[in-house]
Amino acid sequence: MKIQSTEAKKGEIEFRRKLAQQQLGGATLIADELDKAAIEQILSERMIKTYDQISALRTKGVCISPYAEIYRVLTPGGSMFFDEEPFRKILHINLYVRDKSYSMKALNRGAFKKAMDYFFAAQLCNEVGHGIVENDQISLKEWKNAFKPFSERNVSLTSARYITTPMYPRKNPLLFSIAYLLGGNISALCRKAGQIPTVFRPIHETLMCPVCREIGVESGVYLEGKVYKCSRCGISYPIHDGILFLFTPEKLHELYPELAKNT
């Protein structure tokens, strides 16, 4: 699997910055990216879908809170939920490069063009042009490895929009084989064994100093004035717009040089 390099992360920061200006402010900074109205349409559809999914998860007793995200995945009894991540297409040949996934051109494609693109076009995610690695090449084998820490795995595969089959158990080998060959989207609700603890610590009490972490020492950070400081090595970490930048000084300098200057 490909891993994001520092260059790719920098590309992502720059790309998102421009995109926010374009889609919030209305300036055209990147041609062939969605404008304000188009992105609002897509986001409102996604919000409705996510609302339905979250409501369904609540009825299953999954602890839902962005704040509890870390606990949710890591604790005993913790759960992981995601939807619409890609898995690799086996039956596919790249004959040409398709229009960017999120562009007016791609939105307005006809059924024939969509089918041709599915089998014969190289995927062109909007991020790739900015040096960002996209993970649409993750195989089902790699996904399976990712699910290993979980004792309960409800994973489903969707191919070509309408073919849906569970990953475990393989009730219908034919449907599974079709999905395996066609590739598509994977979604999952997985749970770890054990019971969720009843007492949670506030998130800022669980933060670790990344510099100390690099030498294998777990040392907490605490708020001092306008920065977080490590209680062991004394290195401070800036807060900007209410967001804590918990990077080693080298990483902060590489990714956010404008913030590194001020610390």
Ligand SMILES: [Zn+2]
């Ligand atoms: Zn430290």
